[in-house]
Amino acid sequence: MxxxxxxxxxxxxxxxxxxxxxxxxxxxxxxxxxxxxxxxxxxxxxxxxxxxxxxxxxxxxxxxxxxxxxxxxxxxxxxxxxxxxxxxxxxxxAPGAKAVAIAQDRTEEKAHFTRCGVRCAPYAAITSEEDIARAGDDLLPGILKTSRLGYDGKGQARVATRAELRAAWQNLGRTDCVLEKMLPLAFECSVVVARGRDGAMVHLPVQRNLHRNGILAVTEVHEQCIAPAQAQQAVAATRAIAQGLDYVGVLCVEFFGLEDGSLVVNEMAPRPHNSGHWSIEGADVSQFELQVRTLAGLPLVQPRQHSPAIMLNLLGDLWFREAGRELTPDWAGVLALPGTHLHLYGKLSARPGRKMGHLTVTGPSLEAVRATALQAAQCLGIDPF
Known part of the structure; x- marks a missing residue:
């Protein structure tokens, strides 16, 4: 085109x-x-x-x-x-229907990762009582996840025994699921890539993520957030996954960093991602401008991060810090801090767990950014990190 x-x-x-x-x-x-x-x-x-x-x-x-x-x-x-x-x-x-369909099904998604030579956690498809009986003992303890429609910690359950696995599958409606072996995690990270119709590909720096209750809470992006060798591995794996899909658009791939220093892929999202929001202020080309460029067929340029960045997710819980009362968070106090960038999403009502906005903190040094981010978290009632 x-x-x-x-x-x-x-x-x-x-x-x-x-x-x-x-x-x-x-x-x-x-x-x-x-x-x-x-x-x-x-x-x-x-x-x-x-x-x-x-x-x-x-x-x-x-x-x-x-x-x-x-x-x-x-x-x-x-x-x-x-x-x-x-x-x-x-x-x-962009992206095409095929890529979207694969991302919607965990079993298909994991098969694609394997085809691309990217390691994922040991797993088994669970679609029947027979699959539960056949699942290897080495997959327990594990996490049972619905194959479709699960996100932000929904549609999944931790299971330690075969009896718990059977009960969890029943509680999830006996729908198609994937049982993943629980691995000793050291950290989580993600990579956002953009790929054009001509095959050109660029990426944002690797993002280190902290989840709470299955929902992204904090993203940090700076030179110290992940070892260079692990960052190179994550970027190479993400590019391979996008290439294998003949992908066009913005793609985010999430990884688990294990205690032995290795990486395994978790899942992908065929769109911009919560962990990439920092790029609006922290890079010269944001993930959303990359989405525009890939869709419109414009040239892709490698984004350049010009400031350490920490992003805090703002959930509806912040409006309900006092039992029985809905209170507006202290935006004035947050915006009095240097290098803070507030994004509220225009949702008309807050409720616990709902993503209402995010706050990105940038600054001249990691020390300054971290200090400000912790001040902002305290001001808003977000647990320190």
């Missing part, structure tokens, strides 16, 4: 915060935008030039989006792959 230059309209399936930040990046670069999302108050829909309020499989809605947009992406991995395939009959779509 020819490059779509500013003035064209770019579309996105999904109206959440990732779509909102894509829309902001596209508009800053001079593009018009169109969003398809059924929620009339979706964060991205409220700031886009066009908002198609329809279900993701609604034929009329898909036709309307195709009528507005000259190329279309997605902001969440659970958009129906069939909808992406339908859109691709009329418009360039």
């Amino acid at each position: 020819k490059s779509l230059l500013p003035g064209a309209t770019l579309g996105v399936m999904g109206g959440g915060q990732l779509g909102r930040m894509f829309v902001h990046a596209a508009q800053r670069m001079g593009y018009f935008t169109a969003v398809l999302d059924p929620d009339e108050n979706s964060p991205a829909g409220r700031v886009s030039h066009h908002h198609v309020r329809a279900d993701y499989l609604d034929e009329l809605g898909l036709a309307q989006l195709s009528g507005h947009a000259e190329a279309i992406t997605t902001e969440f991995e659970n958009v129906p792959a069939g909808a992406m395939a339908r859109l691709a009959e009329h418009r360039p779509v």
Whole structure:
């Protein structure tokens, strides 16, 4: 396809915060935008030039989006792959339906990692009582995860015995699952890559992540966050995974760092990722500008990090620090700290566990950034890290 230059309209399936930040990046670069999302108050829909309020499989809605947009992406991995395939009959779509479908199924995803020569944790597919009986003892203790639709710690359970495995599978609705062996973890990290239709590929620096209750809490990006050899391994593995999919767009791959110094891949997301939000202020090209460039067929340049960065996820729990009362967090206190960048996603109501925004801290040195980030965390009631 020819490059779509500013003035064209770019579309996105999904109206959440990732779509909102894509829309902001596209508009800053001079593009018009169109969003398809059924929620009339979706964060991205409220700031886009066009908002198609329809279900993701609604034929009329898909036709309307195709009528507005000259190329279309997605902001969440659970958009129906069939909808992406339908859109691709009329418009360039990135990522493609095949990549989205693989990312939606943990069993297919792990098979793809293996084909690409990237190591994942030992696992077994669990689809029946017979699979439970056949699962090797070496996979216990493990984590049972639904093959589809699990995210942020949902759809999974830790199991130590075969009886617990059977009970967990029953509790998850006897749906298709994957049993993964629990490994001795030292840290978690992620890599964001962008790949164009011409095969050109660039990446953000490796991001070290801290999860709490299955939800990303803190991301750190600086030279000391991960050993150089591990960082090189993570980047090479992510590039291989993207290459193996003939991927077009922004892709994030998450890894576990083990106590023996090795890495295993956890999962991938065919879109920008929560752990890459720091790049809006901490790099000269953000993950959302990379998404715009890959969708529009523009040249890709290697992003340059110009400041150490720490990102804090802002969950709805911060609004309910006092039992029975909803209180607005102390934004003024946070913004009085040097190098703080507040992003709130425009969601109309807060609730525990809901991603309401993020705070990125940048500064001249890691020491300064860490000190400020810890001050901000204390101000907001976030546990230190």
